[in-house]
Structures are given as C-alpha cells and as structure tokens.
Amino acid sequence: MIRSPCFHRAIRRAFTLVELLVVIAIIAILIGLLLPAVQKIRDAAARAKCQNQLKQLAIGLLHYHDTHDAFPLGWSQAAGSRPMYASGWGVHLLPYVEQSAVWDRAVADYSAQPIPWSPAYHRGLSTPLQAFQCPSDPRVRQAQFVKLEKTWAAHTSYLGVSGTFSGQRDGILIAADPARNSSRGVSLSSITDGTSQTLLLGERPPSADLEYGWWYMGRGLDGLGAAEMILGVRERNPPPIPSGSPCPPGPSSFRPATFNDPCGHFHFWSPHTNGANFAFGDGSVRFLNYGVDPLLPALSTRSGAEVVSLD
Numbered sequence: 001m002i003r004s005p006c007f008h009r010a011i012r013r014a015f016t017l018v019e020l021l022v023v024i025a026i027i028a029i030l031i032g033l034l035l036p037a038v039q040k041i042r043d044a045a046a047r048a049k050c051q052n053q054l055k056q057l058a059i060g061l062l063h064y065h066d067t068h069d070a071f072p073l074g075w076s077q078a079a080g081s082r083p084m085y086a087s088g089w090g091v092h093l094l095p096y097v098e099q100s101a102v103w104d105r106a107v108a109d110y111s112a113q114p115i116p117w118s119p120a121y122h123r124g125l126s127t128p129l130q131a132f133q134c135p136s137d138p139r140v141r142q143a144q145f146v147k148l149e150k151t152w153a154a155h156t157s158y159l160g161v162s163g164t165f166s167g168q169r170d171g172i173l174i175a176a177d178p179a180r181n182s183s184r185g186v187s188l189s190s191i192t193d194g195t196s197q198t199l200l201l202g203e204r205p206p207s208a209d210l211e212y213g214w215w216y217m218g219r220g221l222d223g224l225g226a227a228e229m230i231l232g233v234r235e236r237n238p239p240p241i242p243s244g245s246p247c248p249p250g251p252s253s254f255r256p257a258t259f260n261d262p263c264g265h266f267h268f269w270s271p272h273t274n275g276a277n278f279a280f281g282d283g284s285v286r287f288l289n290y291g292v293d294p295l296l297p298a299l300s301t302r303s304g305a306e307v308v309s310l311d
Contacts, residue, residue: 043136047272050134050203051285054158057131058200058279060096061089067096070185074160074173075225084110086217088229089160089173090132091124097131106216116217119143119152124216132156132215136271137205139259146210155206156215156229159268161199161278163300165232165251166222170301172200172281175224188281191302195281199299203276204231207265227265233296235266254293268296286310 065071072092076084084091084106094103106124113121126143133140134157143152160173169175172186191198206213207227212220218228222238234251247263257264259271270276275289281302288310298306 043273046134046136047277047287050136050157050270050272051277051287053131053134054201054203054277054279055283055285056097057093057158058283058285060093061200062283063096064093065188068185070187071172073176073185074162074230075175075220075228077176077178084116085114086116086219086225088215088217088225090129090156090215090229091217099129099131102127102129117149117151122216124154125214126152126154127216128154129215132158134158134203134205134271137259139206139210144206144210148209148211153210153214154216155210155213157203157205158201159204159213159227160230161202161300162226162230162232163302164234164297165236166220166224166226166230167236168232170304171232172198172302173230175226175230178224186302191281193302193304193306196284197299197308198281198302199233199278199296200281201279202231202268203270203272203278204265204268205259205271208260208262212265231268233268233300237266254288254296255290 061071072089074089076087076092087106091103091106094100094106102124106122109122109124110116116122116125119126128140128142137157140155140157143154145151146153161171162174163169163171166175169177172191174186188195204213212218212227214228218225220226220228220230221235226232226235233254236250236252237245237247239249247266250266252267254268257267257269268276272287275287277285277287279285292310295308295310298304298308
C-alpha cells in the first residue's frame with residue numbers, strides 16, 4: 001500500500017529522567033503538606049472522642065449521685081453494705097454507664113474473694129472497658145501484663161480529681177477516710193465553690209511501667225488509690241522515696257509528659273497537644289491547656305471559697 005505523503009507517524013516521547021525526578025519531588029512535597037493536615041484531623045477526632053467518653057462518665061456520676069445522694073468514693077475500703085476493698089469509682093459507676101453485667105460480676109467476685117488482687121478470681125481486673133479508654137493511647141485497648149505485680153490488668157485514661165493532693169481529701173472523688181473507714185462520698189450540697197467551678201475527672205494515661213492506672217482496683221501511691229484511679233492536682237511522691245527514684249517529692253504540676261515518662265503518673269496530662277480534657281461537677285467538659293496550671297488548685301477543691309475564671 002502506498003502511503004500518502006501527508007501521513008505522519010505519531011511519535012510518543014517518553015519522560016526524561018529529569019522530568020521524572022521533578023514529578024517525584026512534587027508528589028513528595030504534596031505528601032509532606034498533606035500528612036500534617038491528616039494527622040491534625042486525626043488528633044482532633046481522638047480529642048473529641050476523649051471528650052465524649054469523659055462526658056458520659058461525668059453524666060454517669062451525676063446519675064449515681066441522684067440515686068445515692070452522694071458521689072462514689074474515688075477509692076473504697078471494706079465498709080458499708082457492699083464491702084469492695086480497694087475498688088475505685090469506676091467499679092461503682094458501672095451500672096450507670098450501661099455496664100450492669102460487669103457490675104454484677106464484680107459483686108459476685110468480691111463476694112467469693114474479698115481480696116481483689118488476682119484476675120483468676122476477679123475477672124474485671126483484666127477486662128478492658130471502652131468507657132474508660134482514650135483512643136490516643138493504644139495501651140488501654142487491651143489488658144497489659146504488669147511485670148512487678150506479675151498479673152494482667154486493664155487500665156483507664158481518666159482519673160477522679162481527689163483535690164489538691166489525695167491525702168488532703170478536699171476534692172469531689174476522695175478516698176475513704178482511713179481514720180473512720182467511711183463509706184460515704186461527697187454530696188453536691190458540700191460543693192460550695194460551685195459544681196461548674198470544681199473539677200470532677202481529668203485525663204491521665206497509665207504510668208510508664210503500667211503499675212498505676214488500673215480502673216478496677218489498686219493500692220495507689222499511698223495505699224489509698226492515689227495515682228491509681230484518683231489524683232490530686234498537686235500530688236506528691238510519698239515518703240520514703242525509693243532510693244534512686246527519678247521522681248521528685250513534689251508537689252507535681254499540670255504539664256506535658258510522654259508514655260515513657262517515669263514520673264508522668266504524678267500529674268494530669270494527655271497525649272493531645274497543649275493540654276487535657278477535664279470534666280466538672282456539673283457534667284460539663286472542657287479542654288484545659290497547660291497554661292492554666294496555676295488555677296488548678298483552686299479548681300480542684302470543693303469548698304475553698306476561691307473565685308476562678310477560665311474565660
């Protein structure tokens with residue numbers, strides 16, 4: 001066949017190496033710009049979910065108060081009609097956060113074995129509950145093996161605010177009074193500073209060694225639940241400080257930390273940027289940045305007669 005002189009073969013030209021490198025560089029720049037934005041969106045979503053979890057816990061605590069005319073003790077001793085030694089407020093809150101089956105199991109386990117140190121007898125000890133988990137901390141999603149205790153334990157991302165420090169018992173979720181073995185918690189009528197001005201719960205991830213932050217039960221720093229399920233905003237490292245401890249005696253402050261910080265369990269903090277979520281006595285939840293640390297002692301006490309503004 002004779003081709004027309006007007007016919008021209010179309011020639012496909014390949015990318016040169018320089019052009020390919022330019023395209024790769026442009027894609028890399030776009031990915032570099034996109035990743036921080038994606039991470040920021042993820043962080044915001046996790047922070048919002050943490051706020052929602054905290055809100056549900058605060059509402060549950062208010063429902064508990066409506067039923068019992070007082071908040072649960074932050075840490076309990078064997079007293080009252082249902083002795084549940086070393087249990088935290090989270091256990092007693094279970095029926096009010098749609099966890100009645102776990103509550104019934106805990107009551108049965110305490111009835112069979114009053115000392116709750118083994119998950120073989122206390123199934124709740126190693127049962128993770130989403131209600132107590134912040135999605136920014138992957139450690140709380142499943143039970144963790146605690147080397148020193150040689151046991152499996154489930155942890156919480158949220159601790160009750162016991163006041164300035166746990167021994168002071170001037171907050172809302174206080175430990176039982178060891179002198180009187182009291183089984184009575186704080187009532188709304190005793191929060192004279194105002195429920196909207198008094199901290200109820202706050203974020204604090206489990207300790208680096210997972211020794212502190214069990215939701216079900218625990219001894220805490222002082223044998224009364226401190227840094228376990230309750231915490232003061234000026235918590236202290238109780239004497240005698242172990243030899244070689246990297247943590248000062250305190251008082252601690254509201255500041256950033258990391259999952260590997262050996263002293264992070266002494267103070268409130270979160271994996272979120274610049275601060276942590278807190279629930280107040282009226283059920284409201286606010287994100288507080290670390291700059292408000294000087295105000296936290298006033299916000300932590302239920303009847304200190306302080307005037308505090310977060311606006």
